[in-house]
Amino acid sequence: MHLLLVEDDSELARQTSLWLNEAGHTCTWKEKGNAALTVLSTEAFDAMILDVGLPDMDGFTVVEEMRKRGFGLPVLFLTARDNVTDRVRGLKAGGDDYVTKPFAMEELLARLEALQRRSGLTPMTPPSRTVGKWTLDPIKRRLVCRDERVELQPREWTLLEVMLANEGRILTKKFLLEKVWDIHFDPGTNVVDAMICRLRRKIDSTGSLSQLQTVRGKGYVLKAFP
């Protein structure tokens, strides 16, 4: 992907572009909203990462302005303000998703890829319908392996689907809470951890290394094994 990064904090911008490069993307960095609007007409981008608090104009205005000019590329807001009102405002202005600082790089990548899938830039590859020895039965929402059957509760099913859609990527607790439970804060109780454990017990076969792993300090990952 070729990305436009609009961020006034140079250190954060340096890190982000480094990460994006490591993940195999290229990016152009602009510090101000006006500069971003100018470069949009000279370069073609697949998506835009846009900080809300810019020195010359806020990110919402940048998006409104670029939508007015007819640029339809997906926009991911990057912001220090964490509240629903701002989130809604960002989406209303024409943004597509929202990441609050501090953020995990993998979360940013997961969201960018989701945006790209949604905008149809890459062909939709249906997410894998198998986990280890199990085959997913989406209609009855259960796992099937020959004669064995494991029933999944609705949220367990959603959790597994989100993990499958981002297979191999470390997903943060925050990201899972938002995608699975639609919750935008981190409860003090280890609710996600408990849920992952429960799902792990259901999908893991005895004796082999768990497919659903917890990466300390970063999150959870579903690893595909051959």
Added chain:
Amino acid sequence: MFSKLFPERLSSTWRLGLLLTVLMVGSTALCITVASWTMKRNLSSIARAVVLDDLGEYAVLYNRNGLKEIKDVFAAGGHENDQAVRITGSDGRVLFEQIPIAVAGYRWPDNATANLQPSQTLLVTVEHEKREQQLLAGCQVLKDGNILWFGRTDAEDRAYVEHIRDDLWLAGLVSTVFMLLPLWWFVRHVLRPVQDMMKSTRKLAEGNTDARLRAPNAVPELQAFASAFNTGLDRIDALTTELQSANDNLAHELRTPLARIRGNLESYHDHTDNAAARDASARGLEEIDRAADLVQTILTTRAGEHKALKLHLETIDLREMLIHLHDLYKAAAEERGLQFTLEAPDSCPAILDRQRINQAIANLLDNAFAYTPKGGAVTLALSTTDDQTRILVRDTGPGLSAGDLTKIWQRFTRGSAASANTPGMGIGLSLVRAIVHAHGGETTCQNRDDQGAEFSISLPIHRNQPSPQPNRGHS
């Protein structure tokens, strides 16, 4: 002092109008009473003079030419309708009588003249049996010993007084109307503006902070009051806005450096092969996430405490929300060996900020989970009454001490049962309270009879139907 005379709900306009009218009617009545009393006194002395005068004239006529002269005078028609003349002999026999209908029916006195000397006169007032009018009768002994009587009723005087009284009433009525002109002025320039201001303050009390006092037609004093009050409100508004933007800025100032540190640490974590370094950086990442959450929690709590919390209100079913929360915490409860039950029998539509209320309830649950030992029970319950919804979180933990009950909602206060092992900094409950207060609700906590504590969130119900009070809702 007059206020007790009026019914409670009578408006000031009517009170003042009524008071003014009563005062005007009273003073007019007093004027008329005094005036008619004075007039009557004057008229009666005039009447006596008239009677004496006429009596003298008739006596002269009689003395000159006898009864014939008197008869001639009457034959010529020189008499009035309310005057009577009679001449009686010394024995009381009537020699001549000229009594018009208006003067008929009076009992003339019989022996009034017993001690009377010739050309002496006597005045007597005679009442009528049926009429109100009185007859003023005078008598004089004539030269030949006969007695001349002259009588006159006060009908004309009475009509005169009556006339003037009517005119005075009319004047009183007109002046009462004039007296009400200041009332009109008062209503327009004082009372109406005060009522408008009252409406504005009511809106303010309902939380509409844009409401301002308006007094375009009011007296200068009220205009000055309104403008001073509005200046104060503007200042409060400015402070609130400043606080909001300060919060946003502070969030930005703290979150951006946290993001920088996190990014670098994550880089380090992913690129190092050293297991110990990896573990250390993983712990560091966890701490940074916790710090970011804490910053957000403190800002939210502060904003809520200062009524600067932006709420994103939507209509949701509280029951459904609790079902989701129950679902979210179920696995964690199982892991801890807690029995976690939900009691929410009825659906309960409410207008609120879903994320915030979710967070408030989650905080109560976190608290209950942290303090309830293995094998205990935590209950999440929903109950509704006509005007409020209560969300209860019960546990079977150690409960609250007497000191906890009053202080537990304050910032950085941890319950006495807290130990080094229980997580948190004592900010969770103050966040709960701040969020609930921002919704116009209340938080309570108490010990349960058997064991453990019970925390509750009460939220007012804003129904979608039109409000029963028509005054509300204009904004």
